[in-house]
Amino acid sequence: MRNVVIGFLGTQLDMGKRRPWRPSVQLCQHPGFPVDRLELIHDGRHYHLACQIAAAIGQVSPETEVRLVRLDMADPWDFQEVYGKLYDFAANYGFDEDRERYHVHLTTGTHVAQICWFLLTESRHIPARLLQSGPPRDGDPPQGKLDVIDLDLSRYNALQRRFEAAAREHSALLLGGVETTNPVMLALAQRLDLVATSSDAPILLLGEHGTGKSALATRIHELKLVRRRIKGRLVQVNCATLRGGQALPALFGQRRAATGQPGSERAGFLREADGGVLLLEQIETLGADEQAALLQVIETGRYCPVGSDAEVTTRFHLIATAANDPGPLVRSGQVRADLLARLSQWVFRLPPLRERRSDIRALVLDLVDKSERQLGRKTGFNADALARYLRFAEDPATSWPGNLRDLQASAHRMTVLAERGRITVPMVEAEIAHLCAQWQAADADGDMALLQAVLPGVALDEFDRAQLAAVIRTCRDCPTLSAAGRQLFAVSRAGKASQNDADRLRKYLARFGLDWAAVTGHPDD
Incomplete structure (x- = not known):
């Protein structure tokens, strides 16, 4: 040739x-x-x-x-x-x-x-x-x-192995060093590695309370430092604490001219995050004025501190978190549509703990290990105690409403109470009883708050309160009316001549004057 x-x-x-x-x-x-x-x-x-x-x-x-x-x-x-x-x-x-x-x-x-x-x-x-x-x-x-x-890089096996090893290290960093078998978490870590190290656009983390959004944002910041995408620190802000006239100065800073009082100047969170990462937790609770001002900063990189006519430039990577899909909040006017559009280029949903039960063993052992280091002593599970705890934790009937937050508190309690350095079956049984009582008490209060939001001022029997609250939660967890019906009537479906679960659910809600849209904020499927 x-x-x-x-x-x-x-x-x-x-x-x-x-x-x-x-x-x-x-x-x-x-x-x-x-x-x-x-x-x-x-x-x-x-x-x-x-x-x-x-x-x-x-x-x-x-x-x-x-x-x-x-x-x-x-x-x-x-x-x-x-x-x-x-x-x-x-x-x-x-x-x-x-x-x-x-x-x-x-x-x-x-x-x-x-x-x-x-x-x-x-x-x-x-x-x-x-x-x-x-x-x-x-x-x-x-x-x-x-x-x-x-x-042809396939011929350079050593180089290829270096690339793969670096990718595994980054995924492990994003997952907190805990090995996962959950395909959703594996895919999330791999994609987030690419986004965090290649894009400066805002990242929106969605997930129930306690799914680890703030911890993941911290690890994203660490990864960006490793990859030299940023040099600054992580500034963490809970938007629910920004209320009234102090919200804008807290975010954007304030000059003395705004109040005329010495000592009233403040840099603001945006200035502190310059060159680093700004984490805005519960972005849906941010006020309308603050949302509009934040949108301008995202689009232009410039803003005016309160009491100043001179613009300040800033550059930071924005990570925002929200407990649920902010779509219904946009329709209700609580979140600006243009702000959500800017935040939605990169959206990552963290699954609740009940959807990653295969990871619970690795997670609880890692949490016990962290508690051991914090307490400065070595603790561990007896084999039968660990088996009993995992049977409870991995059971589909265990809902883990607080997600990783509940699991972390549970692991820490058992580690502290293991005076002789071993977690035993009686300790595990006591912990299980504690969790069940805690969740039952929270459900009782939560049912009333949930029903008052959907049916304000309506008095219901205790039986109806518990049943309707469970149905509403299932509806909100499912993407469609049909899916919610299948979950609610899975057992009784076989004995029915008609298996139209959606129609059965629709009729049940109608008894209380409710429909799918009223319960979930989404149109009927």
């Missing part, structure tokens, strides 16, 4: 003024790499030099055919022009890979041309390998060095 080399005429190196080594000439003298044809690209202004180089090649390598290819460029350092000209050259060349093996000579040409060669070969617009030649050094033959660079 014939070797064909494509390369630029070296307007400086090929003249041979600095050293006798001329890359385009000596390229054709390597005994282990015969050049059957050289496509020598030149500008019209250097035609005579191209002819001289072709003649020199004819003397040292008569078997090499030299084709002079004229390619005029107004500015060989203009990336757009060089890439466009080389792209057109490649499109019109007519490569014959069955008979010829193609190579691109990188040594000559501007740095811009070398980058364009790489892009065109890596994308296979030019089906070639890269050649890098170099002048002779002590002990080298007079033709110098010649290296063939193959862009």
